[in-house]
Amino acid sequence: MDPLFTIISIILILPISLVLGVLYSFLIRKLNARFQWRVGPIIRMYSDLSPVIGSTRIWQPLYDILKLMGKDTVIPGSAHKKLFVYSPYMSLIFSILAIFFIPFPGMPLLSEIPYSLIIASYLIIASIMFTILGPVASGSPWGAIGARREAELFLVAELGFVVSLFSVAIAKNSLSIWTLASNMESLPAILLTLVAGTTMFVAMLGKLHIKPFDMPEAECEIVAGPYTEYSGKLLGTYFLSKVFILYAMVSLFIAIFLPPFSSGFIWLPLYAVAAVLLIFLLAVVQVLNPRYLIRKALLWYLKIVVPLAILSLIVAFAFVLGWMVV
Amino acid sequence: MSAHIKILRQVLSKYSSPMTLNYPSGVNPDKKYSQIPEGLRGFIERDKEKCIGCRACYMVCSGRATKYFDVGDKRTIQVFHFRCTYCAHCEEGCPEEAIKMTKNFELTVTDRNDPKAYVNTELDMLTCKNCGKVFTPVKLEKRAFERLSDKINPRVKDVVIADFKKGEGYCMDCRRSRGVMMDAHTKKHVWLEVV
Amino acid sequence: MGIINRARIYSPWLYHMHCGGCNGCDIETLAALAPRFDAERFGIQLVASPRHADILVTTGCVPKQFIPMVKRVYEQVPDPKVVVAVGGCACGGSLFYDEDPENYAILGSADLLIPVDVYVPGCAPKPEQIINGIVQGILKLAEKGAKKDAKQ
Numbered sequence: 001m002d003p004l005f006t007i008i009s010i011i012l013i014l015p016i017s018l019v020l021g022v023l024y025s026f027l028i029r030k031l032n033a034r035f036q037w038r039v040g041p042i043i044r045m046y047s048d049l050s051p052v053i054g055s056t057r058i059w060q061p062l063y064d065i066l067k068l069m070g071k072d073t074v075i076p077g078s079a080h081k082k083l084f085v086y087s088p089y090m091s092l093i094f095s096i097l098a099i100f101f102i103p104f105p106g107m108p109l110l111s112e113i114p115y116s117l118i119i120a121s122y123l124i125i126a127s128i129m130f131t132i133l134g135p136v137a138s139g140s141p142w143g144a145i146g147a148r149r150e151a152e153l154f155l156v157a158e159l160g161f162v163v164s165l166f167s168v169a170i171a172k173n174s175l176s177i178w179t180l181a182s183n184m185e186s187l188p189a190i191l192l193t194l195v196a197g198t199t200m201f202v203a204m205l206g207k208l209h210i211k212p213f214d215m216p217e218a219e220c221e222i223v224a225g226p227y228t229e230y231s232g233k234l235l236g237t238y239f240l241s242k243v244f245i246l247y248a249m250v251s252l253f254i255a256i257f258l259p260p261f262s263s264g265f266i267w268l269p270l271y272a273v274a275a276v277l278l279i280f281l282l283a284v285v286q287v288l289n290p291r292y293l294i295r296k297a298l299l300w301y302l303k304i305v306v307p308l309a310i311l312s313l314i315v316a317f318a319f320v321l322g323w324m325v326v
Numbered sequence: 327m328s329a330h331i332k333i334l335r336q337v338l339s340k341y342s343s344p345m346t347l348n349y350p351s352g353v354n355p356d357k358k359y360s361q362i363p364e365g366l367r368g369f370i371e372r373d374k375e376k377c378i379g380c381r382a383c384y385m386v387c388s389g390r391a392t393k394y395f396d397v398g399d400k401r402t403i404q405v406f407h408f409r410c411t412y413c414a415h416c417e418e419g420c421p422e423e424a425i426k427m428t429k430n431f432e433l434t435v436t437d438r439n440d441p442k443a444y445v446n447t448e449l450d451m452l453t454c455k456n457c458g459k460v461f462t463p464v465k466l467e468k469r470a471f472e473r474l475s476d477k478i479n480p481r482v483k484d485v486v487i488a489d490f491k492k493g494e495g496y497c498m499d500c501r502r503s504r505g506v507m508m509d510a511h512t513k514k515h516v517w518l519e520v521v
Numbered sequence: 522m523g524i525i526n527r528a529r530i531y532s533p534w535l536y537h538m539h540c541g542g543c544n545g546c547d548i549e550t551l552a553a554l555a556p557r558f559d560a561e562r563f564g565i566q567l568v569a570s571p572r573h574a575d576i577l578v579t580t581g582c583v584p585k586q587f588i589p590m591v592k593r594v595y596e597q598v599p600d601p602k603v604v605v606a607v608g609g610c611a612c613g614g615s616l617f618y619d620e621d622p623e624n625y626a627i628l629g630s631a632d633l634l635i636p637v638d639v640y641v642p643g644c645a646p647k648p649e650q651i652i653n654g655i656v657q658g659i660l661k662l663a664e665k666g667a668k669k670d671a672k673q
Contacts, residue, residue: 035337038556039346046351054531060564066528072599074572224570231572231599287337288330346559349649350656389616408613411644431647434654435640
């Protein structure tokens with residue numbers, strides 16, 4: 001692709017990813033609400049109330065962020081000021097950078113460069129690292145406990161995440177996301193998608209704090225977890241980076257495990273269907289599960305994810321060997 | 327896992343018809359309020375015509391929400407809804423059945439002195455003919471006489487009523503000092519002898 | 522109206538502070554946030570930290586021991602903020618409070634300590650009434666937000 005198109009698409013992907021990320025997180029909230037027999041953020045406001053308090057709440061997560069941007073920011077005296085203030089922005093920057101390496105239908109962006117898979121996964125990790133570093137610097141015990149829980153969860157979730165990505169890379173013999181995403185799916189590759197995709201899905205639960213693994217944000221135990229001391233603009237920045245991370249994870253999942261969907265522009269409808277299905281699955285898991293203890297979550301990851309990861313590696317190697325034999 | 331499937335079936339059973347009410351909106355009146363039961367005790371209403379200013383509500387009020395102020399020749403009986411516990415003791419204790427608990431429960435005000443939060447009843451007071459003291463509501467005097475006149479022994483009824491008419495318009499102290507002038511007074515003959 | 526001020530109307534976050542009293546209003550407040558009345562329809566969310574909140578919902582009369590905590594929680598809520606006093610105790614002191622003789626343990630209503638913007642009387646108020654009060658609080662929040670934007 002020519003560099004001009006890449007630059008244009010990089011500028012274009014920012015609003016697209018923001019809109020999609022907001023829609024995804026709205027969808028998770030709405031589905032959650034409907035599963036709990038309530039309405040959730042309302043799509044069409046009642047006609048007699050709409051002139052007073054607005055007409056629709058589809059952009060609810062965006063409004064949350066905008067409102068936080070307009071509020072005062074409180075910086076606690078016990079905090080390490082530099083780390084406390086800069087880590088939300090670093091988290092946001094890394095999550096936005098990660099988006100540039102993940103293709104969108106019709107836009108390869110930077111995913112064509114040879115090691116884009118490694119770069120993208122590192123950038124996502126870096127973004128999550130800063131959501132741990134900031135709270136640690138806040139000097140609040142709740143923040144520290146939340147950050148510790150997040151770090152533990154992050155370590156085990158990372159295992160499934162990396163292994164599932166790299167088993168696909170091994171099978172298809174490439175480290176460029178675009179190559180992985182634009183390959184047509186062959187029959188044996190579907191088995192790999194099933195095994196490695198499940199591993200990735202389970203890892204996503206931990207990274208996005210979906211219900212059985214939301215102990216970093218356990219409200220009834222540790223106030224607001226890592227975000228306890230954050231307020232105003234800094235909290236809004238964290239929420240914004242969360243929205244971007246949600247978009248990045250969903251689009252990475254589709255790019256790697258449902259290959260042709262994020263390559264050509266014609267696949268856009270299928271891409272949308274896949275994204276909505278994935279969000280639906282995440283919401284179902286969130287509704288059906290209670291919160292784990294951190295110890296039990298680690299054990300569960302070791303019991304389920306490690307065998308799954310090993311299985312996906314075995315499938316990947318079998319795939320490579322079979323391909324070499326043929 | 328079977329438990330999960332059970333929950334999922336429960337969860338999906340009401341997916342299309344959530345049980346949320348659309349409260350602040352009155353678009354669909356059937357779905358506005360959760361339940362307004364028969365005996366709901368809402369805000370207090372006081373009938374200005376019936377109230378005689380006897381302060382029975384003030385005596386029984388458990389939250390000290392009912393107060394009275396005698397200013398000039400007016401008595402104001404006031405219920406402050408912020409302090410009311412909706413126990414309905416005043417409704418029960420009112421001798422004239424002037425107090426009614428309505429079913430209205432929606433009241434939000436942005437100011438403590440908002441007139442919506444108060445129920446004020448103003449009553450005219452009687453001024454003593456002798457000493458000029460303001461002593462009791464006009465209606466209370468009238469109503470007390472009406473109520474008592476039914477219960478007087480018929481043999482002495484005429485005397486007592488005549489006495490009452492004599493004392494009308496005098497405050498308690500002045501009436502007491504003139505007590506011996508009354509026909510029904512037990513020591514009247516003694517006093518007359520002394521004079 | 523600016524977009525940020527509009528966002529203030531769209532997503533008010535509550536922090537629920539229970540000061541004293543009998544717990545009746547707390548039950549009703551939580552009922553107002555539960556599926557039957559689902560406050561999330563209007564973007565209202567219950568948050569766990571006062572630093573995230575826009576609307577401070579206080580219930581119960583303030584005991585004298587609780588005075589520093591109430592002040593501190595109020596100061597921790599970043600501007601613009603609105604205080605909604607729910608229930609007779611938070612509005613006027615109700616059963617627990619009297620001027621004369623003074624109660625040795627109870628200070629009285631919440632507005633003796635912090636500026637209260639919306640009063641929701643009732644003992645305990647129905648969840649409908651609490652939602653009504655919060656909606657009034659949202660409008661007040663937008664007013665305060667506009668004032669804050671004009672100052673900057």
